[in-house]
Amino acid sequence: MKIYLIEDDLEMQELLTDYLQNHDYTVFAFDDPVIALEALSSRNDYDLVILDLMLPKLDGFDVCKKIRLISNVPIIISSARGNLGDKVAAFEYGADDYLAKPYEPKELLIRMDAIFRRIKGLVGVQQIGEFQIDERKMEILQDGYPLELTRIEYEIFILLLHHPNQVLSREYISGHLKGENYNLKDRAIDMHISNLRSKLFDDFKSPKYIKSIWGVGYKFIG
Amino acid sequence: MKIYLIEDDLEMQELLTDYLQNHDYTVFAFDDPVIALEALSSRNDYDLVILDLMLPKLDGFDVCKKIRLISNVPIIISSARGNLGDKVAAFEYGADDYLAKPYEPKELLIRMDAIFRRIKGLVGVQQIGEFQIDERKMEILQDGYPLELTRIEYEIFILLLHHPNQVLSREYISGHLKGENYNLKDRAIDMHISNLRSKLFDDFKSPKYIKSIWGVGYKFIG
DNA sequence: TTAAATGTAAATTTTTTGTAAAAAAGTATA
DNA sequence: TATACTTTTTTACAAAAAATTTACATTTAA
Numbered sequence: 001m002k003i004y005l006i007e008d009d010l011e012m013q014e015l016l017t018d019y020l021q022n023h024d025y026t027v028f029a030f031d032d033p034v035i036a037l038e039a040l041s042s043r044n045d046y047d048l049v050i051l052d053l054m055l056p057k058l059d060g061f062d063v064c065k066k067i068r069l070i071s072n073v074p075i076i077i078s079s080a081r082g083n084l085g086d087k088v089a090a091f092e093y094g095a096d097d098y099l100a101k102p103y104e105p106k107e108l109l110i111r112m113d114a115i116f117r118r119i120k121g122l123v124g125v126q127q128i129g130e131f132q133i134d135e136r137k138m139e140i141l142q143d144g145y146p147l148e149l150t151r152i153e154y155e156i157f158i159l160l161l162h163h164p165n166q167v168l169s170r171e172y173i174s175g176h177l178k179g180e181n182y183n184l185k186d187r188a189i190d191m192h193i194s195n196l197r198s199k200l201f202d203d204f205k206s207p208k209y210i211k212s213i214w215g216v217g218y219k220f221i222g
Numbered sequence: 223m224k225i226y227l228i229e230d231d232l233e234m235q236e237l238l239t240d241y242l243q244n245h246d247y248t249v250f251a252f253d254d255p256v257i258a259l260e261a262l263s264s265r266n267d268y269d270l271v272i273l274d275l276m277l278p279k280l281d282g283f284d285v286c287k288k289i290r291l292i293s294n295v296p297i298i299i300s301s302a303r304g305n306l307g308d309k310v311a312a313f314e315y316g317a318d319d320y321l322a323k324p325y326e327p328k329e330l331l332i333r334m335d336a337i338f339r340r341i342k343g344l345v346g347v348q349q350i351g352e353f354q355i356d357e358r359k360m361e362i363l364q365d366g367y368p369l370e371l372t373r374i375e376y377e378i379f380i381l382l383l384h385h386p387n388q389v390l391s392r393e394y395i396s397g398h399l400k401g402e403n404y405n406l407k408d409r410a411i412d413m414h415i416s417n418l419r420s421k422l423f424d425d426f427k428s429p430k431y432i433k434s435i436w437g438v439g440y441k442f443i444g
Numbered sequence: 445t446t447a448a449a450t451g452t453a454a455a456t457t458t459t460t461t462g463t464a465a466a467a468a469a470g471t472a473t474a
Numbered sequence: 475t476a477t478a479c480t481t482t483t484t485t486a487c488a489a490a491a492a493a494t495t496t497a498c499a500t501t502t503a504a
Contacts (some may be wrong), residue, residue, distance in 0.1 A: 074340075084326050084328060084329060087329055087332060088328065088332055091332040091333070091335065091336050092332075094339075095336070096336055096340060097319070097333075097336070104306050106306060106310065107306060107309055110309065110310055110313040110314075111313070111319075113313065114313050114317070114318055114319070115340070117316075118296070118318060118337070118340060118341065119340065125294075126291070135292075135293065135294065136294055136385075136387075136388040136389065137387050137388055137389065137441070138389040138435060138438065138441075150436070150437075151435075151436065151437040151438065162291065178263070178266075178292075179266075
């Protein structure tokens with residue numbers, strides 16, 4: 001991941017550069033905002049900009065504005081000015097976060113991660129064994145390949161995945177599906193499980209994923 | 223936009239509720255995290271959670287974790303504890319931002335906006351696949367050529383474009399159009415989607431752009 | 445061995461969706 | 475204001491998809 005750091009306090013610049021490099025980021029540091037803007041507009045290989053507000057030649061807000069004209073790269077403001085007015089202006093001009101100096105480099109790092117996670121849509125994606133649940137997409141991937149599930153199949157499978165190795169009774173399943181008030185009869189559930197198994201290429205006699213618990217219900221083997 | 227506020231300090235709760243309501247947000251306030259979690263898991267109509275860390279019964283971090291199991295809703299931590307360790311933990315558990323009390327409500331507001339903007343892809347240039355949104359002209363260009371959309375078609379399509387690959391329920395669509403005061407019935411939405419598809423030369427049986435998610439809603443394929 | 449429970453193919457029912465066409469609501473124009 | 479035009483919503487019905495039930499074979503525990 002490539003970070004553009006625009007910071008004219010060379011001591012701070014070096015500190016942040018070292019810290020980020022130690023955390024596997026590639027850092028391009030600039031003390032001149034004009035040169036930084038030139039670099040940004042000629043290249044397109046940056047993943048995040050860390051921007052100081054007090055800069056020579058050009059005001060940090062202007063830099064922010066100018067970046068937004070050419071790119072939607074995440075921008076974190078790193079500034080000694082921490083009053084509300086500056087924050088309002090920064091967010092107004094399109095910044096994603098604002099850190100008031102002095103701050104722990106670690107905090108910069110976790111805020112960067114939060115932004116990346118949000119941008120990449122990684123929030124809410126859960127990995128359970130070889131299955132990946134993306135609730136926003138309403139999709140479950142098995143080893144990266146999407147399963148073609150109907151709505152109830154999807155919801156039953158999510159319920160199972162969320163309770164690995166626990167026996168879920170048919171009653172529990174029927175009562176805990178997300179969304180409307182389903183009222184699934186036992187045999188309907190059996191049918192859905194059967195269809196789920198076939199889509200997972202699972203075999204009820206020696207199940208890899210969904211085990212029948214005789215007299216009770218089903219269990220996901222996690 | 224619907225905000226879930228989980229805060230047991232009733233004074234703070236009222237202050238934030240009033241402030242946010244004055245800024246056109248619908249606020250559901252909870253002082254009991256268990257009840258809040260129940261509400262979150264049974265409904266799916268929230269756009270953001272503001273979460274205090276010090277709560278009765280359940281630790282705020284646990285609440286955060288539990289929310290992440292069922293939703294990718296943006297979470298902003300609002301806590302009296304402001305040390306680095308708490309921040310690290312909060313972001314670790316999937317929070318999007320962290321405000322240490324006391325803070326100006328205005329700062330909460332601008333940080334919320336920054337998150338929404340980022341989620342909706344409203345930052346900077348709006349090019350989504352072969353579509354380019356020109357909000358000033360109220361136009362959507364496909365490969366440079368403007369689509370002839372009516373107002374509601376335009377707004378529905380923007381909503382879809384801003385959530386690529388995500389399943390949007392009819393309820394969500396109806397509740398999140400720009401004008402905000404629409405109250406589209408399900409079949410009206412279907413009709414608009416049908417008209418949109420025909421203008422995009424899309425085919426519902428093997429859609430290139432708008433896929434129907436049976437029993438739920440629609441999804442833009444991005 | 446037997447009665448209860450489960451698996452599942454096939455049939456059936458229910459729900460949801462697509463869309464044409466009509467009706468209603470909203471805008472613009474003369 | 476009256477009129478034509480546009481947009482939006484509703485209605486209605488066919489088609490599609492999903493969910494459920496049925497029926498019978500199979501499996502299981504006692």
